[in-house]
Amino acid sequence: MTPRLSIEALDLRFGSSTVLSGITLTVAAGELVALTGANGSGKSSLLRCIAGLWPASAGRIRIDGLDPLQDALAARRRFGLAVAPELLPPLLSPRECLALFAEARACPEALAPALERAEALRMSAWLDTPVAACSLGTRQKLGILLGLLGDPPLLLLDEPVNGLDPPAAWALKQLLAERAHAGAAVLLATHAIGLAERHATRVLLLHHGHLRRDWDREALAVLRADPERSLEAELVAAMGG
């Protein structure tokens, strides 16, 4: 079966600076993968490469078998990227932002489910307020809803629980687990160890642009079962802390 996402020997360089080096990775349907690592380790850069926003210097990326640069439109229909709060247009309301994305994805029928999800994330009261007047948490929720719009088979999220209140963070974790259960693949970059430890089916550590460690479902089960061990301690040790 074709993996939702496959990356082979990916390099990303800016001039003489190497951001990502030799990244090889596959994410299958139903996986919820947490990508962790120190600040500046390349997590967000990797997500941007996958989304085709930055062309890789070398290597190959496939989304459901499609090249995000060569088959950009088809590949972009297969993934959703949560939008960073600072990119949201201040003069539109969250409802209008969702409508804009539904128009851009040519799927107007996706708007109603997105509005229902807004209720689950407790942001219905803000749907008709200008984005400029929304709190950081509300904008973060909107960015996530935009990424989820149309239920794409691959979800890419960058620090999704930043700024979320506990009920919304909980609702988001349930939502991501549901999407994975329904056959989507989720790849999220995060520093939230709790999210990675308890909800991910796999955890990756990116260190100085290299994939240094990979905790699969079994390794995570062992960690969860042993009260003497924790993912946090293993991450810190793997990062040389």
Added chain:
Amino acid sequence: MSPIHPALRQLQLEAAARRRQWIGRRTEQGFLALAWIALGLTLTLAFVAPLADGLRLAPEHPLLALAFGGGLGAFLLHGAARHDHGRLAPAWLAALPVSPAQIADAQRRSRGRRRLELAGLYAALPPLGLIGGLPASTLPGLLLLAAGAWALAALLSLALPSRLAGSSSASLSLPIATVAPLSGAARPDDGPLPTLRLWQRRVAHGQLRRWLAWGWLLPVGILLPIGSGLMGLIGLGLAGLGLSASLATLAQTQALLADAHRLLASQPLSAHRRRDAASLAPWRTLLLAALAGGVGLALLGLPWPMAVGFGLILASASSYRLALSLRYPDQPGRQRRHALLAGALGLLLLREVSPLALLLAPLAAGWQWRQAGR
């Protein structure tokens, strides 16, 4: 002596970084500067000449000319002060303990710099006017206007320092964000992306409110009755309106397209669908603005073929610029370089080869348009 206001220090560091960048690319920047000068001189030649009659007669009505010049100066200084206020109150420095002495110092420096800039501008006006083709007989009128502008601007900046030169101490240290209520709604018949069109309309409304930039037209416009009649006044109004509307629409579209590009970068939206959705409304405005500009110049007394030519140039140049914004939404520097080089080349061909070179302008705009959809 108290330390410098942190916002001023930030501006100084940014200016130093820009200087280093400039020096690092001095060949390219020097070439661009030369192109700007060539373009500026040619435009001066085109736009200053119609004012010659009014300027020649200005010394006969010295008080009127001084008052108009003063209005222009006050308007420019007020705009500059508003701009400075924004620059002196960046949100990231808002919580710093800035003393009243530092704020007063920042206001004083800001006022001084602006007065110097105004003085430089007025000093440059007479030689620019003469180079641009104004007869020497208009020089006293120009000087009178410049003197009025400088005197009133300096007087107002002394009399109303807090209002004209950077607002109050409190607002310099604590910027307050205001959020306008949302207006209008997306219309289903508004092209492929109606919500993008709604976004454009909201930005355009905001821009309209800032179109007080037209204020510079008032003093210049009132000069005309000295030399010409009501039709001349209407003509200048239309020509100014056309030019202002073109510039404002292009600036607004460029900013919005950059934001929309960043927001929608990961969406399955083809280049031609994005181009078609984002370009219709600004293009309509630009064509209307070009029409207004052409008619305005004809009413000002320009022969009809020249007025039509001007309208065509304005329509083609603004369409070209719009297409560049659509083609390179996230590269404003590249847009500027392309536009500047195309403008300088176009003017060169027009002046040195043949007026028929004008026909190349719509073709060039059409070509950029096609490229923007690929």
